[in-house]
Amino acid sequence: MKVVITGGTGFIGFRLAKRLLELGALTGPSGAPTPIDAMTLFDAVAPATRPDGLDPRARIVTGDIADRATVAALIDRDDIAVFHLASVVSGGAEQDFDLGMRVNLDGHLHLLEALRARKSRPRIVFASSGAVFGGDAMPAVVTDQTKQNPQTTYGMTKAIGELLINDYSRKGFVDGRSARLPTVIIRPGKPNKAASSFASGMFREPLAGIDFALPVSPETRHPVAGYRTVVEGFVRLHELPAEKLGTDRAIGFPSIQMQVGQAIEALKRVAGPRKLGKITLAPDPFIERIVAGWATDSAAERALALGLPRDGGIEEIIRAYIEDYAPA
Amino acid sequence: MKVVITGGTGFIGFRLAKRLLELGALTGPSGAPTPIDAMTLFDAVAPATRPDGLDPRARIVTGDIADRATVAALIDRDDIAVFHLASVVSGGAEQDFDLGMRVNLDGHLHLLEALRARKSRPRIVFASSGAVFGGDAMPAVVTDQTKQNPQTTYGMTKAIGELLINDYSRKGFVDGRSARLPTVIIRPGKPNKAASSFASGMFREPLAGIDFALPVSPETRHPVAGYRTVVEGFVRLHELPAEKLGTDRAIGFPSIQMQVGQAIEALKRVAGPRKLGKITLAPDPFIERIVAGWATDSAAERALALGLPRDGGIEEIIRAYIEDYAPA
Numbered sequence: 040m041k042v043v044i045t046g047g048t049g050f051i052g053f054r055l056a057k058r059l060l061e062l063g064a065l066t067g068p069s070g071a072p073t074p075i076d077a078m079t080l081f082d083a084v085a086p087a088t089r090p091d092g093l094d095p096r097a098r099i100v101t102g103d104i105a106d107r108a109t110v111a112a113l114i115d116r117d118d119i120a121v122f123h124l125a126s127v128v129s130g131g132a133e134q135d136f137d138l139g140m141r142v143n144l145d146g147h148l149h150l151l152e153a154l155r156a157r158k159s160r161p162r163i164v165f166a167s168s169g170a171v172f173g174g175d176a177m178p179a180v181v182t183d184q185t186k187q188n189p190q191t192t193y194g195m196t197k198a199i200g201e202l203l204i205n206d207y208s209r210k211g212f213v214d215g216r217s218a219r220l221p222t223v224i225i226r227p228g229k230p231n232k233a234a235s236s237f238a239s240g241m242f243r244e245p246l247a248g249i250d251f252a253l254p255v256s257p258e259t260r261h262p263v264a265g266y267r268t269v270v271e272g273f274v275r276l277h278e279l280p281a282e283k284l285g286t287d288r289a290i291g292f293p294s295i296q297m298q299v300g301q302a303i304e305a306l307k308r309v310a311g312p313r314k315l316g317k318i319t320l321a322p323d324p325f326i327e328r329i330v331a332g333w334a335t336d337s338a339a340e341r342a343l344a345l346g347l348p349r350d351g352g353i354e355e356i357i358r359a360y361i362e363d364y365a366p367a
Numbered sequence: 368m369k370v371v372i373t374g375g376t377g378f379i380g381f382r383l384a385k386r387l388l389e390l391g392a393l394t395g396p397s398g399a400p401t402p403i404d405a406m407t408l409f410d411a412v413a414p415a416t417r418p419d420g421l422d423p424r425a426r427i428v429t430g431d432i433a434d435r436a437t438v439a440a441l442i443d444r445d446d447i448a449v450f451h452l453a454s455v456v457s458g459g460a461e462q463d464f465d466l467g468m469r470v471n472l473d474g475h476l477h478l479l480e481a482l483r484a485r486k487s488r489p490r491i492v493f494a495s496s497g498a499v500f501g502g503d504a505m506p507a508v509v510t511d512q513t514k515q516n517p518q519t520t521y522g523m524t525k526a527i528g529e530l531l532i533n534d535y536s537r538k539g540f541v542d543g544r545s546a547r548l549p550t551v552i553i554r555p556g557k558p559n560k561a562a563s564s565f566a567s568g569m570f571r572e573p574l575a576g577i578d579f580a581l582p583v584s585p586e587t588r589h590p591v592a593g594y595r596t597v598v599e600g601f602v603r604l605h606e607l608p609a610e611k612l613g614t615d616r617a618i619g620f621p622s623i624q625m626q627v628g629q630a631i632e633a634l635k636r637v638a639g640p641r642k643l644g645k646i647t648l649a650p651d652p653f654i655e656r657i658v659a660g661w662a663t664d665s666a667a668e669r670a671l672a673l674g675l676p677r678d679g680g681i682e683e684i685i686r687a688y689i690e691d692y693a694p695a
Binding site for chain 2 (some may be wrong): 195285
């Protein structure tokens with residue numbers, strides 16, 4: 040079978056690609072374990088050079104997901120599975136509403152229509168976000184039963200994405216699953232336009248010896264998950280039998296609650312003798328306004344009952360990052 | 368100012384048009400009461416003849432709401448308000464998914480974009496539906512805080528419609544409000560493709576001396592509202608100051624819970640000496656399956672606190688229908 044990962048050259052997309060190629064097989068539209076013989080990493084822009092260690096089965100394809108024909112060309116087999124990670128992120132969609140709608144809404148619809156046209160009921164795992172929650176009646180702890188009242192265009196398009204996945208699945212057009220993600224940390228590389236970018240930067244930059252200007256208060260509480268856990272969760276969610284998902288195929292992924300000040304202390308403990316860059320307080324009203332609208336914690340009973348993994352704590356997440364990206 | 372009513376030649380649309388023309392003014396984009404000098408009743412098909420008693424300010428325009436240019440041409444003034452009632456109904460969208468998506472999703476987006484282009488932040492009142500609720504975790508009584516997990520394509524497009532109204536309003540593109548309607552009864556005329564069509568037919572047909580085949584069990588419980596109340600609710604929701612609506616501009620309209628068997632008894636009481644057509648049990652699995660997925664009751668504290676009206680009971684609704692459409 041073929042696997043398409045949209046946003047496939049991004050951080051999570053690329054790690055997911057490597058993990059799937061390692062596994063070598065997924066449950067195919069036939070319902071049986073099926074070897075992965077081809078993979079497309081689709082993205083808006085290509086990396087300058089082919090990433091090291093990328094299996095020859097993986098092809099990098101660039102294009103505009105908001106272009107229907109481009110998307111239809113990706114979905115060129117009946118035995119196919121899609122991990123749909125491509126998205127204009129929260130800060131980006133606040134700054135460019137039309138781009139957010141084109142990529143996050145039109146692109147999603149094009150994918151669903153292309154999969155529907157195959158008539159093989161392919162599986163699609165859609166990366167949703169805790170940003171679907173918000174508003175003046177939001178409870179302290181959000182769950183799969185919390186009313187979605189997003190306060191960003193990003194969150195709005197993700198909430199719509201979950202609704203579409205559910206209805207296209209109910210109609211039998213696809214076998215869809217939505218992974219409602221907490222903020223995934225610790226992203227290597229450069230900061231991005233996500234309002235949650237700080238939640239990676241506050242570890243990554245100091246570990247690289249670079250000073251970091253923290254745009255939110257140390258009292259900020261925010262649900263996060265480590266990237267290893269999230270990648271494993273994507274795979275397990277894809278593999279779950281559809282009948283276990285019931286009428287709502289959007290699953291809030293397990294998270295841990297990070298308190299920013301405490302996480303900085305944890306970083307110092309885990310870093311040991313390393314010389315860390317200095318963290319200074321530099322509140323950014325644009326970021327703070329978005330983050331203040333998000334839930335401070337999420338409960339994930341359903342995800343845990345379905346066997347999705349959860350991180351052991353913030354120190355575990357920091358250690359994994361050091362191992363993968365910042366060895367001494 | 369101009370008022371556009373989509374679905375304007377439909378039952379509710381036309382009653383709303385008459386009520387607004389009677390009132391003569393609405394709060395305009397300036398925030399001040401503004402006389403209505405023009406009205407467009409937009410619909411997919413025109414009535415064969417211009418309806419009796421229709422004010423000369425009202426123009427009937429037909430077209431495809433899924434055509435962007437058609438919609439843009441409707442929104443041809445800055446001082447404008449829209450009541451967006453046009454929709455492919457529940458049974459119809461189950462039978463024709465693509466039509467449901469074109470009319471209910473594309474059409475809604477075209478309207479929002481046309482209003483946004485005016486830059487005057489016009490008000491739009493969008494007719495949503497209790498069909499946004501459903502699924503295996505739905506509580507017995509739904510509220511504005513209930514997770515929306517629609518089990519029809521119609522309900523899915525309405526849930527998306529509410530999300531879009533909220534985000535276009537949050538961005539300042541429009542001043543939108545969603546009216547989440549229970550089943551509106553008693554519709555005169557012919558049955559339609561709504562799965563809830565029985566909730567009007569069970570009164571209308573017997574009152575016309577016609578036998579009625581009831582497609583659901585007499586034990587069925589379902590939230591309903593009378594059309595007079597709903598029309599008044601639309602007007603009041605339009606007139607509410609935006610700041611009263613908070614971060615969720617979708618308001619569950621007040622309803623009463625109709626138990627089908629008891630409502631048949633009420634009909635017999637109210638009908639008095641009239642000779643009623645006979646009601647026979649004729650369960651229809653297609654209708655029953657859809658109706659079984661809906662909430663059996665809804666609570667509307669927020670709507671009532673905002674001053675939206677509620678019916679006094681099923682007998683009051685039947686009497687109003689007899690007065691308006693079935694005088695002795």
